[in-house]
Amino acid sequence: xxxxxxxQIHITDVAPRDGLQNxxxxxxxxxxxxxxxxxxxxxxxxxxxxxxxxxxxxxxxxDAAELLPQVQSxxxxxxxxxxxxxLKGLERAHAAGARxxxxxxxxxxxxxxxxINMGLDQACEVSEQTLAAARALGLRTRAYVxxxxxxxxxxATPLDAVLRLAARMHAAAADEIVIADTIGSAAPGQxxxxxxxxxxxxxxxxxxxxxxxxxxxxxxxxxxxxxxGVRRFDASVGxxxxxxxxxxxxxxxxxxxxxxxxxxxxxxxxxSLPGLVxxxxxxxxxxxxxxxxRAITWLRRPRS
Amino acid sequence: xxxxxxxQIHITDVAPRDGLQNxxxxxxxxxxxxxxxxxxxxxxxxxxxxxxxxxxxxxxxxDAAELLPQVQSxxxxxxxxxxxxxLKGLERAHAAGARxxxxxxxxxxxxxxxxINMGLDQACEVSEQTLAAARALGLRTRAYVxxxxxxxxxxATPLDAVLRLAARMHAAAADEIVIADTIGSAAPGQxxxxxxxxxxxxxxxxxxxxxxxxxxxxxxxxxxxxxxGVRRFDASVGxxxxxxxxxxxxxxxxxxxxxxxxxxxxxxxxxSLPGLVxxxxxxxxxxxxxxxxRAITWLRRPRS
Numbered sequence: 001x002x003x004x005x006x007x008q009i010h011i012t013d014v015a016p017r018d019g020l021q022n023x024x025x026x027x028x029x030x031x032x033x034x035x036x037x038x039x040x041x042x043x044x045x046x047x048x049x050x051x052x053x054x055x056x057x058x059x060x061x062x063d064a065a066e067l068l069p070q071v072q073s074x075x076x077x078x079x080x081x082x083x084x085x086x087l088k089g090l091e092r093a094h095a096a097g098a099r100x101x102x103x104x105x106x107x108x109x110x111x112x113x114x115x116i117n118m119g120l121d122q123a124c125e126v127s128e129q130t131l132a133a134a135r136a137l138g139l140r141t142r143a144y145v146x147x148x149x150x151x152x153x154x155x156a157t158p159l160d161a162v163l164r165l166a167a168r169m170h171a172a173a174a175d176e177i178v179i180a181d182t183i184g185s186a187a188p189g190q191x192x193x194x195x196x197x198x199x200x201x202x203x204x205x206x207x208x209x210x211x212x213x214x215x216x217x218x219x220x221x222x223x224x225x226x227x228x229g230v231r232r233f234d235a236s237v238g239x240x241x242x243x244x245x246x247x248x249x250x251x252x253x254x255x256x257x258x259x260x261x262x263x264x265x266x267x268x269x270x271x272s273l274p275g276l277v278x279x280x281x282x283x284x285x286x287x288x289x290x291x292x293x294r295a296i297t298w299l300r301r302p303r304s
Numbered sequence: 305x306x307x308x309x310x311x312q313i314h315i316t317d318v319a320p321r322d323g324l325q326n327x328x329x330x331x332x333x334x335x336x337x338x339x340x341x342x343x344x345x346x347x348x349x350x351x352x353x354x355x356x357x358x359x360x361x362x363x364x365x366x367d368a369a370e371l372l373p374q375v376q377s378x379x380x381x382x383x384x385x386x387x388x389x390x391l392k393g394l395e396r397a398h399a400a401g402a403r404x405x406x407x408x409x410x411x412x413x414x415x416x417x418x419x420i421n422m423g424l425d426q427a428c429e430v431s432e433q434t435l436a437a438a439r440a441l442g443l444r445t446r447a448y449v450x451x452x453x454x455x456x457x458x459x460a461t462p463l464d465a466v467l468r469l470a471a472r473m474h475a476a477a478a479d480e481i482v483i484a485d486t487i488g489s490a491a492p493g494q495x496x497x498x499x500x501x502x503x504x505x506x507x508x509x510x511x512x513x514x515x516x517x518x519x520x521x522x523x524x525x526x527x528x529x530x531x532x533g534v535r536r537f538d539a540s541v542g543x544x545x546x547x548x549x550x551x552x553x554x555x556x557x558x559x560x561x562x563x564x565x566x567x568x569x570x571x572x573x574x575x576s577l578p579g580l581v582x583x584x585x586x587x588x589x590x591x592x593x594x595x596x597x598r599a600i601t602w603l604r605r606p607r608s
Contacts, residue, residue: 188527189569216561216598217568220524223492227531250602257520264521265493294520294598298554 006268010232012208013039013255014048015283017083019240021051021058023287029063031286033070038282039237040075042275044255047071048102048234051083052093065096072097081142085116086126090133101134102142102178103127105169107161108151111182115146120161124168131172143174144210148194149186159197167201176208176232181221184214184250188224195228208232211253213239216294218253219261226267233258238280238291254293256280273299310572314536316512317343317559318352319587321387323544325355325362327591333367335590337374342586343541344379346579348559351375352406352538355387356397369400376401385446389420390430394437405438406446406482407431409473411465412455415486419450424465428472435476447478448514452498453490463501471505480512480536485525488518488554492528499532512536515557517543520598522557523565530571537562542584542595558597560584577603 016032027035036047049071055062064082071080081100084090093101105127106112112123127143134141148162162179169177179198181191191209198207209225209232211218222233236252256276259269277292277299284291292299320336331339340351353375359366368386375384385404388394397405409431410416416427431447438445452466466483473481483502485495495513502511513529513536515522526537540556560580563573581596581603588595596603 187565187568188524189571192569213598215564215602216520217523217565219521220492220527220565223524223527260519261491261521261524264491265496267493294517298519 006266008231009226009262009267009269010046011044011255011258011269011271012046012048012079012081012232012234013044013237014210014234014252015039015236015238015240015255017048017051017061018234018252019236019238021060023060023240025287026060027286029067029070032063032067033074035279035283035286036071036075036078038275038279040078042279043269043271045077045270046079046081048081048083051085052089052096053083053085065092068093068096068098072099079140081140084130087130087133090130094137094139098139100140100142101130102144103130104144104146105165106146106151106182107157107165108147108154110153111147111151114153124165128168128172131169131174135173141174142176142178142208143169143172144178144180145169146180146182148179149181149190150183152183159194162194163197163201166198170202170206175206177202177206178208178210178234180210181212184212184218186211186221187217188220191221191224192228195225195230199229204229205231208234210234212241212250213253213293214250219257219294222253222258223261223265226262226265237276238283238296239293240283240287240291254296256299257293257295260295260299310570312535313530313566313571313573314350315348315559315562315573315575316350316352316383316385316536316538317348317541318514318538318556319343319540319542319544319559321352321355321365322538322556323540323542325364327364327544329591330364331590333371333374336367336371337378339583339587339590340375340379340382342579342583344382346583347573347575349381349574350383350385352385352387355389356393356400357387357389369396372397372400372402376403383444385444388434391434391437394434398441398443402443404444404446405434406448407434408448408450409469410450410455410486411461411469412451412458414457415451415455418457428469432472432476435473435478439477445478446480446482446512447473447476448482448484449473450484450486452483453485453494454487456487463498466498467501467505470502474506474510479510481506481510482512482514482538484514484538485516488516488522490515490525491521492524495525495528496532499529499534503533508533509535512538514538516545516554517557517597518554523561523598526557526562527565527569530566530569541580542587542600543597544587544591544595558600560603561597561599564599564603
């Protein structure tokens with residue numbers, strides 16, 4: 001399809017945050033920087049670098065304030081987002097020089113309570129306050145709508161709840177609204193249906209998707225999202241990840257799987273597959289467990 | 305999506321033929337029967353049971369004439385297809401009581417030469433003769449168009465070649481024309497494009513697709529085919545398989561992955577996932593290697 005005009009898709013690699021946050025082995029700040037450097041070398045233009053949450057809750061993210069300024073000074077052209085749970089987190093992120101922040105709002109009552117010990121209404125207000133404050137500081141913003149398909153505690157998430165929260169995050173002027181299949185339970189028919197409805201409440205160019213690959217449908221879901229007109233994707237190099245608060249959630253869809261699918265399907269990503277494999281190899285060595293998405297065996301094949 | 309009217313999709317499990325043909329361990333006829341029984345128990349309504357090729361070329365299929373009558377007498381309602389390479393194979397299949405046969409035609413010159421030692425034109429004529437003879441015998445017929453995306457020897461297969469061969473197989477009155485991604489190189493954008501074009505030369509209800517999962521895109525490709533209106537799919541339980549004549553080809557898309565995706569996306573398959581997992585477990589035990597598609601870990605998870 002190389003003769004066609006290639007449309008660009010935008011990938012945010014969330015391995016440094018969503019990927020690492022619940023790994024058994026904690027990476028040193030220098031190793032996180034090296035992983036980010038490998039991603040930048042591969043052509044990744046946007047990452048989620050850290051989260052400014054309680055170090056007690058997520059010890060792997062305790063070096064956020066140390067890591068962020070180093071990332072931003074070494075890779076000034078890299079879009080570098082950090083997750084903040086509330087105004088206090090925003091304050092810490094701002095003090096560390098953050099230029100882009102993300103808030104996470106779950107679309108079910110129970111998930112918010114388990115994750116941040118608040119009900120849905122209160123969580124939504126906290127997200128709105130945080131977005132407004134970030135905007136006042138001139139920061140770029142992302143708003144996650146988590147468990148947007150199924151909640152591990154409540155089952156199927158009502159589409160109405162997702163639409164309502166996405167509309168509120170849009171009204172709160174979030175630059176990107178990230179529809180997250182937090183436990184990796186979505187199937188492409190559902191992605192098509194939900195994104196079709198979401199396009200009615202949020203301009204499609206502000207929509208992003210965040211898929212986990214628990215049931216091996218991450219790439220199929222990404223294709224369904226592309227077909228629905230979405231051009232912004234989260235992914236995690238090597239499929240590193242999983243959500244510590246969502247039982248049974250596996251890693252994110254692997255960046256290399258997404259890039260392979262998108263490029264072969266006629267989209268430009270700006271990202272090099274061998275470059276991503278180098279990042280997977282590095283992460284695998286440091287985390288001491290096999291990593292890589294569904295295509296990794298093929299990507300690592302010997303070349304003649 | 306249970307409240308919606310569910311459209312049916314038709315799955316042919318090719319594990320007994322495409323799956324087993326190049327496995328290191330040869331299954332006894334009784335084990336093949338047991339595998340087929342487990343598939344029938346799971347709700348599979350169509351299988352590819354064997355191939356009537358030279359036992360020297362494919363020793364695993366040497367018991368075709370013994371297996372087929374047993375399958376058909378034990379499971380009279382099961383659609384049971386067998387692969388025949390030519391008129392001689394058809395004669396043997398007919399003598400064994402075959403009710404449905406499949407021919408395989410590769411869409412590249414080199415693949416035909418490597419596979420059956422004929423050029424493309426001659427291979428096409430042989431397929432046409434075999435289909436005509438099968439029709440005269442009152443058999444149901446399938447015609448594979450192999451390497452319909454890429455050829456391991458020639459690279460990208462010209463779409464024109466695929467369209468021309470599919471049109472010829474349709475003119476030869478094949479009941480189903482199976483578009484095969486023999487080496488598992490296709491991506492959903494290509495599937496969408498090629499099936500869109502194929503619908504112009506073959507009625508969509510006669511089109512089937514056969515994907516391999518070499519690059520982890522089998523399920524995404526199946527979704528693209530569903531979106532293109534195709535409702536007939538090959539798959540192999542446990543992802544068993546690979547093509548002995550196509551370097552680098554991994555197993556077929558796993559039946560359990562396809563069923564999971566289709567059911568969650570609002571289609572009816574008539575197939576039980578726990579039933580398929582039982583078949584995977586049996587095949588794994590007999591073939592003495594780990595089997596299962598991309599969702600197998602999730603499908604085997606402990607239930608509370």
